[in-house]
Amino acid sequence: MKWSEISIHTTQEAVEPISHILHEAGAGGVVIEDPADLFKERDTKFGEIFQLSADDYPEDGVILKAYLQMNSFLSETVDNIKQAVTQLEFYDIDIGRNEVILNEVHEEEWATAWKKYYKPVKVGERITISPSWENYNRVTENEIVVQLDPGMAFGTGTHPTTVLCIQALERYIKGKESVLDVGTGSGVLAIASAKLGASSIEAIDLDEVAVEAALDNVKINEVESSVNVTQGNLLDHITGTYDVLAANILAEVIVEMSEDAYKALKPGGVIITSGIIEKKRNLVKESLTQAGFQIIEVVEMEGWVAIAAEKKAEEQK
Numbered sequence: 001m002k003w004s005e006i007s008i009h010t011t012q013e014a015v016e017p018i019s020h021i022l023h024e025a026g027a028g029g030v031v032i033e034d035p036a037d038l039f040k041e042r043d044t045k046f047g048e049i050f051q052l053s054a055d056d057y058p059e060d061g062v063i064l065k066a067y068l069q070m071n072s073f074l075s076e077t078v079d080n081i082k083q084a085v086t087q088l089e090f091y092d093i094d095i096g097r098n099e100v101i102l103n104e105v106h107e108e109e110w111a112t113a114w115k116k117y118y119k120p121v122k123v124g125e126r127i128t129i130s131p132s133w134e135n136y137n138r139v140t141e142n143e144i145v146v147q148l149d150p151g152m153a154f155g156t157g158t159h160p161t162t163v164l165c166i167q168a169l170e171r172y173i174k175g176k177e178s179v180l181d182v183g184t185g186s187g188v189l190a191i192a193s194a195k196l197g198a199s200s201i202e203a204i205d206l207d208e209v210a211v212e213a214a215l216d217n218v219k220i221n222e223v224e225s226s227v228n229v230t231q232g233n234l235l236d237h238i239t240g241t242y243d244v245l246a247a248n249i250l251a252e253v254i255v256e257m258s259e260d261a262y263k264a265l266k267p268g269g270v271i272i273t274s275g276i277i278e279k280k281r282n283l284v285k286e287s288l289t290q291a292g293f294q295i296i297e298v299v300e301m302e303g304w305v306a307i308a309a310e311k312k313a314e315e316q317k
């Protein structure tokens, strides 16, 4: 089968929304070529896992590559992608150069192209994300390995927004918590929560493809007994209350769900939100505070912000 590789030259800020657009358009395996990766410190405990070559990266900005099946809808799909990307500017997202290039590739190239960039990475104090096809053995007793095959869903586990959430989960999950993961994508946060000791995790995604990928990854990681994955819109079908709510979703969506999130948490419960670009930090902080939360920490990575906030036991609305 022939595939068409679509490359979009954009900004770091637009990576997440454009990845989402590409996934929505049915693209498989989004590759992020970000020159910042060349300078990231890699944990030497891994040894020489992989060598990054500067030739594979743009000099400025970020290149997103995804793969679309060559069929009679291709030009329509590409037009829809272009239109959706341009519309991001209305949401005040800097899309940068927005150059869109199409290249024809073959199935075998597609299958290996994005995997070239996806290797085991230590993303937190304890958690390492490893592609499910790599035979990665943990280095220390304390290390937790989350194996992932994101397929066509968002969530290789290495995007800054995901890394910030994983690091926060490491701080807030002590054992036996109930967790709600809204916008689970590949299931990465739900699986990490289970492996950190949470006793029950409800993972939700609107996208059928994400739900399938999450279910597969739950099985790969053998956490079926604690993680339940369902398809749904935000917290629409949630009736219970939880100790921790994780949502790595765009700022506007977090704003939309702030009040429902407050209701879905137990007193003393914590919400961890990510997917927030720097300039939307205050918008989300205000919305969470307005809903009744007390902000407990704001952390940043590569222009992305994650916010953790608590539903204070004595401050219930």
Ligand SMILES: C[S@@+](CC[C@H](N)C(=O)[O-])C[C@H]1O[C@@H](n2cnc3c(N)ncnc32)[C@H](O)[C@@H]1O
Binding pocket: 016, 153, 154, 155, 156, 157, 161, 162, 165, 182, 183, 184, 185, 186, 187, 188, 189, 204, 205, 206, 207, 210, 232, 233, 234, 248, 249, 253, 275
């Ligand atoms: C940025 S990805 C996060 C994936 C994963 N949790 C992670 O941290 O890497 C956001 C996910 O939210 C899902 N999503 C977007 N809008 C949603 C909604 N209204 N209800 C449920 N899920 C939604 C998308 O399908 C996508 O899988």
